[in-house]
Amino acid sequence: MHNKIVRIASSALTGGKLLEKLKPLTRWxxxxxxxxxxxxxxxxxxxxxxYETTWAFLTxxxxxxxxxxxxPLIHTSYTWVKLELHTHDIDPKDGAHSQLSDIDVRMAKRIDSYIDEMTT
Structure with missing residues (x-):
């Protein structure tokens, strides 16, 4: 199996678009x-x-x-995990009022799917 690394460009989420994208992330x-x-x-x-499930998830x-x-920034201790998502390469001079981007939302949804699979 070959996985190609693809850097996904991020764009800032602001205003109504930010609030709309946050709605489905109720567990965040x-x-x-x-x-x-x-x-x-x-x-x-x-x-x-x-512990094994924790590290399978982290992998x-x-x-x-x-x-x-x-x-993401990851904190972990045995079976507990805390994840932090934000985009640090959004230029504050571009007028963005957010450090949350579309890629953060996409990653959060993917992480949610992993958690759902591994906790049911």
Whole structure:
């Protein structure tokens, strides 16, 4: 099996488009700036049944991240995992009011599907 690495270009989500894209991500916590005008990213925590399942999940996330060229910040301890998604290469001079991008939303949905598969 050969997986081609494809860097997916990100575009900032702002205003109504941002709110629309956040709607289906009900299991993710939105991180806002103090004025609640800028989305700084999204986080999700999950606990798996055992250590092996935790690392199987982390392996899937790491492979997908590598293939897409977009990597979440991952905190883990035995069966607990916390993931943070945001895009750090959005140019703040472009007028974007968000550090959340379309690739973050796409990655969050993929991570949700992995969690659903591995916790049922």
């Amino acid at each position: 916590e939105v991180q806002w700036d103090p004025n609640k005008t800028k989305c700084l990213g999204i986080t999700r925590e999950v606990t798996f049944k055992d 899937r996330v790491s492979m997908r991240s590598h293939l897409w060229g977009h990597h």
